[in-house]
Amino acid sequence: MSAATPSPESAGRRVSARVGSITESATLAVDAKAKALKAAGRPVIGFGAGEPDFPTPDYIVDAAVEACRNPKYHRYTPAGGLPELKAAIVEKTRRDSGYEVDASQVLITNGGKQAIYEAFAAILDPGDEVIVPAPYWTTYPESIRLAGGVPVEVVADESTGYRVSVEQLEAARTERTKVVLFVSPSNPTGAVYGRAETEAIGRWAVEHGLWVLTDEIYEHLVYGDATATSLPVAVPELRDKCIVVNGVAKTYAMTGWRVGWLIGPKDVVKAATNMQSHATSNVANVSQAAALAAVSGDLSAVAAMGEAFDRRRRTIVRMLNEIDGVVCPEPEGAFYVYPSVKGLLGKDIRGKRPANTVELAAVILEEAEVAIVPGEAFGTPGYLRLSYALGDEDLVEGVSRLQKLLAEAKD
Template identity: 90%
Template sequence: MSAATSPSERRVSARIGAISESATLAVDAKAKALKAAGRPVIGFGAGEPDFPTPGYIVDAAVEACRNPKYHRYTPAGGLPELKAAIVEKTLRDSGYEVDASQILVTNGGKQAIYEAFAAILDPGDEVIVPAPYWTTYPESIRLAGGVPVEVVADETTGYRVSVEQLEAARTERTKVVLFVSPSNPTGAVYSEADAKAIGEWAVEHGLWVLTDEIYEHLVYGTAKFTSLPALVPALREKCIVVNGVAKTYAMTGWRVGWLIGPKDVVKAATNLQSHATSNVSNVAQIAALAAVSGNLDAVAEMRTAFDRRRQTIVRMLNEIDGVLCPEPEGAFYAYPSVKALLGKEIRGKRPATSVELAALILDEAEVAVVPGEAFGTPGYLRLSYALGDEDLVEGVSRIQKLLGEAKD
């Protein structure tokens, strides 16, 4: 081993050095920096509601700040009263009956995802990851020692993978299949029949399922959210559900999520968290308690706004020659294909990739979007429509004008 690669000389570990920066947060940070510098940038990058957290939730947090009880350490796995409320919320919203001992409260959904994979994966275990995927999934799998195996779906299937595709990707090393509906980045929602088929396939082959339900309340039209372990009870002992308050209650910055799973796995993940972070902020937990214990009126208002914006952005994107945007049925993202535009001349440049096209859109139209490479599928762009109506129309209008100049 040369001196250049010896452990004593390596400044950053190979494991951490291999992690990519969150592409969505990077785009959002760049957009905000340009805006701070005086440029009129409109950002479609970050996936967070533009609404304030509902007042009754904020009031609960303010009161918690004044209570000395919450000035101290609390159980690493979460406040008992919050876990009890999550039990009731899960039954109400998902029809899934669980016990408080099956719940771990985490610092947002990202920590829940990482700790779930860390608790069940051994080095070399494979996880089937439908693509397009949220950027954090494969990185969490790798950090936990696992190997992500991508299964790609495109716009022809509404970005939904089939059981046949999953089976083709299964090997003797496969341990987990990831299931996300509604999906980030595509907004795809699986029908009950398709979800059930995937759940039964996982049971048949003894696989674990990690299902991310963070967008459960953001579905539109005739689409319906389905909780996999409630739909396929035989899956319960090998299923981990990830959820949180971030999207439903406009609480992305409060950092409260949770995982639900078999008791032994939850205990292992709790042990990990006890050393990594200890308890989630008590004030944030009390805010989350108010959120999950309350009604869903606030999210109903947000969903109405998102639905309106969804229809607007899809219509406007599909008016651009060379852009094809399926209508998302959930979450708050549009995921148009721009493959037909790659290689065409736009203001003296010929972007060959969606990374180059996104950079051109930012430079020339002052609009921030995330390229499909970040989600495992080059040739696409992700636009979050969780921003004000006026900014949405203005931003897409700028994109229309720019891409409308494309020529061979």
């Protein structure tokens, strides 16, 4: 077979195996279905998308409006990000987490998802393994696969607050392990690792020469006595093999603006910047100007949103735990709950007997008109993820519908 002749496996294939194997984002799919049903006139309440219900703060919008009128933002800008935004992120990182970096270690990306993919693409070779604590956000394993890596899941459950241990990570480590993923606060569980746990995982990674990708996008959304500890601050020896991913989407209610960033060693950031220069070029300048206003401002708007999330967190946990068959731990961060609903599987609910949480979520959507993401999307069947980043009235109404429907479950 000549080099120009396609293999028998690929000759009739219209979509590449690499891209064809990627699954749709389950959270976005649930959100899209909920919105379609609402558009059709059904009163669906959506707990699917991780999206604050608040508008972007006015001072950030005003900065974007001003940027629209500035001709310098009507042209190409550096692929790696506006220099003034990179400088502001350096200062924001020092202010918020105590991590000292410089602008050459920062790459501005089109949201956190691009930052995650480009980080993995920059450090993974085909077959490299990445340890992924589960439950995990749906994008992590797909980004790893797209970058040629192999996700290796390590599962934690409600008995440990959905936090994995060093012992679990060590049991999953092989000679092909290159990276460990660390997420605190966590999507989908809201778990927050304490400083001692964070240090232990970081020191284990250093001991074995592993890279760490740490996602800090929920850093400001913590409740009670919980605190989010930046891994390279807790373990400074790790910083030469640590990539931090962050963005403005969750903290500042800017999901649609699409601005994220990664911070890492200079050679990795340079490689990822080169990649981005061919993939997308610069992030939209107006969005970057808005992000500049966000990260340069104080955190008063963030604190106000955090108070609302905390109130909703306590309400949703209480109401879910009133349902027989549901066990809902109290999350310490982000804006999700991740209850176990194993006690409901196989029971009769209005003539249906859901055998798994995919089927249970379908019954809930059809019978209660409430959209929820099943745990299968996050690597752990038997659970549901509900975002409480929606209005108080919708939250209470939605969970009340769940209470009414699931009270009918019988053997």
